[in-house]
Amino acid sequence: MSALAAIVVGLVLCLAGSLSVRLAVLTAGFGVAWTLAEALDADTGTALLIGLGGAVLAFTLTLLMARFLFFVGGLCVGAVIGAKLYVLVQGGSADVLLVLIVVPAVAILCAFLARRFERPFLVWGTAFGGAALVLSGVGRLWADVAGDLWRPASTAGVVLVLVVWALLAGVGYAVQRRGRHT
Template identity: 45%
Template structure:
């Protein structure tokens, strides 16, 4: 059961990291799920409890965005930022679980990404989904193979922290590059605009 739940987490992380910017609803559900699971895992909830919390978190996030769709980017940035904050705390806390510090880190990161996403839109959401998804993938891998890769989930101070951080950044960069290639129009990249201009000129001719 632990391995299966880990594969579910890895799958959700892949969707968020490599395809999150392609659909607001996908980003909402994946970010909400990831946030719920990481917070539950951070404080040693059982596997079933963590999955139930993750599913409930995804549903609540989707309902929240449906109610306030005009600020959807802010909410997605907020939730993805919370996911990043939870993973950041998991990487840096190294076994020292302080609830107050965890709340401060998660809330602060969430607000930063929420406001940045509202101002800079898809460019920030790209980074938020890539970082959040990458963190989720690594945590899931640590759950699937706890002996060789358990440090990806709860690294110890020193080399494990450093390696976990490097892998997180590298995987997020891969997700960032992949999403830029897959969804140039969603990001309003210059190449996509030039393609649209060429098509418009051909149609006019």
């Protein structure tokens, strides 16, 4: 059930995230919290609650820091991307030190890029963050068939995830760009 929620939230983030910074922050907040909860083996209900808590925390941050909305939006989207990268490089063991380095580093980098480039970065960032959530959700929901989309077991699996991730993000980018011109 929580994997299905991640797929839905990921599709919204990937295909429509740049239409509203607040929508991007809510969906990205859910995404990073859900991804890390799942990576650390939380049960379904707990992962869903943690995801909702992440969405509320991210949204509250934007209300408190409205002046830095793009920075916070980039921070949240970057955290989703960083969480997916953590899952790809951690090799099946829950290494807390690695999560404490990878996720914040990618999140802060994306926050600065979002602050500098604003909406153009948000389109790319939300497309990649949403695509990461969709792949993670599909990998969790259909682990027998698509488990490599969640935690690849080989280098070839990691390469496959990166290629599919880039392709899905490209589709999300194209849809968001098209939606802004109509």
